[in-house]
Amino acid sequence: MVTYKESGVDINLEEVTISALTSKLRKTLEYRDIITESGHFAGLVRLGDKAIAMSTDGVGSKILVAELMDKYDTVGIDCVAMVVNDLLCVGAEPFAMVDYLAVDKPNPKLAEQIGKGLVEGAIEARVAMIGGETASLPEIVKNFDLAGTGIGIVNLDSIITGEKIREGDVLIGIASNGIHSNGLSLARRVFFDRSDLKVEDPLPGYPEIIVGEELLKPTYIYVKPVMELLNSKIDVHGIAHITGGGFNNLKRLKKDVCYHINNLPQPNPIFQSLYSLGVPIEEMYRVFNMGVGMVVIVPEEDNAATIKIIEKYNQVYQIGKVYSNLKNMIKIKTFQNDFIEI
Numbered sequence: 229m230v231t232y233k234e235s236g237v238d239i240n241l242e243e244v245t246i247s248a249l250t251s252k253l254r255k256t257l258e259y260r261d262i263i264t265e266s267g268h269f270a271g272l273v274r275l276g277d278k279a280i281a282m283s284t285d286g287v288g289s290k291i292l293v294a295e296l297m298d299k300y301d302t303v304g305i306d307c308v309a310m311v312v313n314d315l316l317c318v319g320a321e322p323f324a325m326v327d328y329l330a331v332d333k334p335n336p337k338l339a340e341q342i343g344k345g346l347v348e349g350a351i352e353a354r355v356a357m358i359g360g361e362t363a364s365l366p367e368i369v370k371n372f373d374l375a376g377t378g379i380g381i382v383n384l385d386s387i388i389t390g391e392k393i394r395e396g397d398v399l400i401g402i403a404s405n406g407i408h409s410n411g412l413s414l415a416r417r418v419f420f421d422r423s424d425l426k427v428e429d430p431l432p433g434y435p436e437i438i439v440g441e442e443l444l445k446p447t448y449i450y451v452k453p454v455m456e457l458l459n460s461k462i463d464v465h466g467i468a469h470i471t472g473g474g475f476n477n478l479k480r481l482k483k484d485v486c487y488h489i490n491n492l493p494q495p496n497p498i499f500q501s502l503y504s505l506g507v508p509i510e511e512m513y514r515v516f517n518m519g520v521g522m523v524v525i526v527p528e529e530d531n532a533a534t535i536k537i538i539e540k541y542n543q544v545y546q547i548g549k550v551y552s553n554l555k556n557m558i559k560i561k562t563f564q565n566d567f568i569e570i
Contacts, residue, residue: 229506230418237413237472264389268480269317269469270380272387279382281320285310286375289412293443295371296427300338302446303374304345305352306409309447310471311378312353313522316454317467319388320380322353327360331372334364342374345446353451386458390466390481390525397465397550398531399489403543404521406496408447410472411515415443415498418505433504434497442498450522453541457524462534466525470517475558476570478523486553490561493545495519500563510568513560520547 250267263272263279270283287306294300304327312322327346329339339362350357355378407415419425419439423432427440458464466481478487495503495518503512512518526534531546538544558570 229508230422231511263387264318269314270320272318277384279384279387281315281318281380281382282377283311283314284375284377285314286373287409289416290409291374292416293412293440297440297444299444300341301344302444304342305349305446307374307376308346308349308353309449310409311376312355313450313469315378315380316450317469318382319386319458320382321455322355322378322380322451324356324358325376325378326358327376329362329372329374330365330369332366332369338372349449352449388464388467392465393482393485393525393550395550395552396528397525398528398546399487399548400524400526400534401520401545401547402450402453402522402538403493404517404519405448406442406445406498408517408521414515415502418502418507423505431497432501434501437497448521453538457534457537460537462526462530464524464526468523470521470523474514474516475560476514478558479556483556484554485556486551487548487558488551489548489558491545491547493519495563509562509564510570513562513568514570525550
């Protein structure tokens, strides 16, 4: 068996590290009217009758797969997706981004490919790339690193924090197209180190799928379906972007509830392959999105109308319900038909 921690990513240690950093930064919040605290998907600052939302993220070790494939024209899409999908979680409409590209040495061809992806992602997300920074850091960076920061805007009475989530609400899962941009350290460890595969090899169990191509699929951008939902009359109670940490991301929303997930779609081939190669079932749901890239939480009476809006853009499923529970736990029926708690 192989776990995320063994592959070099300790989620618990990351949480402690983030807490150590944010505890020092908290004193700066007094300078502005801050609505959300650290730990949510995006920060919110009150500005008159509206709020400005901000989020920042990077592509992570997916870059290493791009290097192995010598293909860099999609990682920009991932950069945009990781940022704008987080902005959506507070009800904000993304409208502008800046990027940060750090390289070991200037490389116009590389920059051109990265720029192609950034443009494609920005068009899909309907955001303006208004600037950025490129830094040459030969003693710090090997090849390159890519990150972005986005801003969005939301009316004060339309902010979504998760506090309205209540027992009986339904969980609506919007499909992912695979691994997206999280859990790549574990996936690379399993495929390339433990199984000695190459990027051009077929995915174990799926001879028609190439490992590198599957890992490099760009993250879905959920702006169009979620913005149509937010602009409807449906009372959205919560939105969670399912990224690193898997379904634990739901815990960023309301505390003291149980998210009972019992109707997930069959996981994408890449997840079934990773499981067959030794990743424990509990670890699969703690690390990966398992076929659901975003979860929307709405009142039960809005279930059908929510699905009707989203299915115009993505595959969508009612995956579970919310129950009262002081432990703030997540109970999941796995694709092996057993239940786990995370």
